[in-house]
Amino acid sequence: MATDEKRTELLAKLRNAVIQYDEDASKEGAQEALNEGMDANDAIFNGLVSGMEEVGRMFEAQEYFVPEMLMCADALYAGLDILKPHVKQLDLGVKGSVVIGTVEGDVHDIGKNIVKMMFDVAGFTVYDLGRDVPLEKFVEEQMKTDSDLVCLSAMMTTTMTGMKKVIDDLRKKNPNVKIMLGGAPVSQDVADKYGADGYAKDATNALKDAINMIASLKKMKDEVEARKAK
Amino acid sequence: MNIELRNELLSLGAAVVGFADLRGYLTGEIAHLDRAVSIAVDRRLNEDTVSLLVKLQKRTVRDLKSRGYRTLAIPPDSDRNKTTFVSKLYSLFNHKMAATSAGIGWIGKNGLLISADYGPRLSLATVLTDAPLEPDAPMEHSLCGGCTLCIQYCPSQAITGAEWSRSRPIIELVRLGSCRSHKATKRATDGKPNCGLCINICPYGRKNIEASEGKKVRR
Numbered sequence: 001m002a003t004d005e006k007r008t009e010l011l012a013k014l015r016n017a018v019i020q021y022d023e024d025a026s027k028e029g030a031q032e033a034l035n036e037g038m039d040a041n042d043a044i045f046n047g048l049v050s051g052m053e054e055v056g057r058m059f060e061a062q063e064y065f066v067p068e069m070l071m072c073a074d075a076l077y078a079g080l081d082i083l084k085p086h087v088k089q090l091d092l093g094v095k096g097s098v099v100i101g102t103v104e105g106d107v108h109d110i111g112k113n114i115v116k117m118m119f120d121v122a123g124f125t126v127y128d129l130g131r132d133v134p135l136e137k138f139v140e141e142q143m144k145t146d147s148d149l150v151c152l153s154a155m156m157t158t159t160m161t162g163m164k165k166v167i168d169d170l171r172k173k174n175p176n177v178k179i180m181l182g183g184a185p186v187s188q189d190v191a192d193k194y195g196a197d198g199y200a201k202d203a204t205n206a207l208k209d210a211i212n213m214i215a216s217l218k219k220m221k222d223e224v225e226a227r228k229a230k
Numbered sequence: 231m232n233i234e235l236r237n238e239l240l241s242l243g244a245a246v247v248g249f250a251d252l253r254g255y256l257t258g259e260i261a262h263l264d265r266a267v268s269i270a271v272d273r274r275l276n277e278d279t280v281s282l283l284v285k286l287q288k289r290t291v292r293d294l295k296s297r298g299y300r301t302l303a304i305p306p307d308s309d310r311n312k313t314t315f316v317s318k319l320y321s322l323f324n325h326k327m328a329a330t331s332a333g334i335g336w337i338g339k340n341g342l343l344i345s346a347d348y349g350p351r352l353s354l355a356t357v358l359t360d361a362p363l364e365p366d367a368p369m370e371h372s373l374c375g376g377c378t379l380c381i382q383y384c385p386s387q388a389i390t391g392a393e394w395s396r397s398r399p400i401i402e403l404v405r406l407g408s409c410r411s412h413k414a415t416k417r418a419t420d421g422k423p424n425c426g427l428c429i430n431i432c433p434y435g436r437k438n439i440e441a442s443e444g445k446k447v448r449r
């Protein structure tokens with residue numbers, strides 16, 4: 001086991017690697033953490049994700065722009081790839097499996113990919129359908145994988161309308177599935193009107209929303225652990 | 231800072247290093263990183279070209295970051311890892327634009343970057359940054375003059391003969407369709423897609439080659 005001092009040092013290293021978008025440092029830190037026998041979950045959530053949270057804050061404060069944010073995400077993935085095989089499955093009390101994709105006619109998938117990454121980090125099983133996904137495909141995939149969450153993304157108003165059809169079809173087949181929307185033209189109003197359960201503000205804020213999701217997941221995880229401890 | 235960085239890159243094997251002020255030349259997402267370090271490497275290093283460029287790029291990024299500046303490294307065109315998030319942004323950017331802005335060369339009739347010393351035999355990588363680097367004088371006009379060798383030798387008559395200048399960057403120099411279809415035919419007949427005649431024939435930089443190849447083993 002790593003000593004407390006070493007643990008703090010490595011967490012700071014991972015966190016800074018993400019903030020400084022340094023892929024090499026991220027890989028190095030992840031490998032070191034494993035060599036030291038650190039818990040992979042600890043390294044991911046308190047190191048990499050904590051860095052990404054700071055990046056989200058900097059992005060919101062307009063200290064970082066799109067390129068920096070994307071490079072930070074790349075750095076996070078570089079470390080995550082090394083740590084992930086060593087992750088113990090989190091017991092979140094929720095079954096984590098999600099279908100995600102950008103709807104038919106739309107090829108914009110940066111926001112979708114970042115949201116996907118956060119699900120990856122949180123230990124969800126992610127079925128990524130990619131971009132320009134035929135509308136029926138969402139329903140098919142949901143039925144096939146029995147996922148409890150479907151995330152739809154669109155960047156243009158012209159393709160956004162396809163979401164309504166997906167939601168209607170999903171509801172017909174499976175009334176219990178949760179549906180989240182995201183993308184530039186989507187708003188809470190649209191999400192309500194279309195009958196979705198959740199909404200990620202817009203493409204650039206999707207990261208922040210995904211981070212909020214992770215934060216609440218972390219909280220749930222802590223609560224579950226606290227309950228176990230009792 | 232300029233001189234140090236330039237000398238360091240040159241000593242590590244760069245052929246030419248230039249600095250450019252790209253204000254007004256970049257799209258929104260990357261507009262805040264308006265200085266560019268344009269790194270050119272001799273293409274005749276073959277397989278080593280790309281790895282050298284990547285190494286020089288990493289060095290530049292480390293240098294600038296350690297001074298507290300931001301960087302966005304745009305990798306050489308032949309080494310674009312499409313799986314990263316940031317690779318989506320690479321298509322917003324053109325290495326040749328940075329190289330001409332940094333005064334490394336001009337865009338020849340064959341559509342390639344031509345340097346007075348190396349001709350079209352350079353491979354490029356760029357690091358965008360917000361460091362206040364002193365820009366080099368940009369190249370404003372083509373120095374191809376009346377030379378039409380690449381037009382004559384092009385097997386697919388793809389080269390239009392139009393002349394590039396910095397004020398008219400969007401102009402058809404090469405009919406890409408013709409060039410591509412020739413490459414496809416060539417791939418079908420002898421398995422190698424690359425034609426490269428417009429590179430080989432360019433008189434710029436030939437002296438440099440002859441001088442260096444006299445020393446090295448002739449290929």
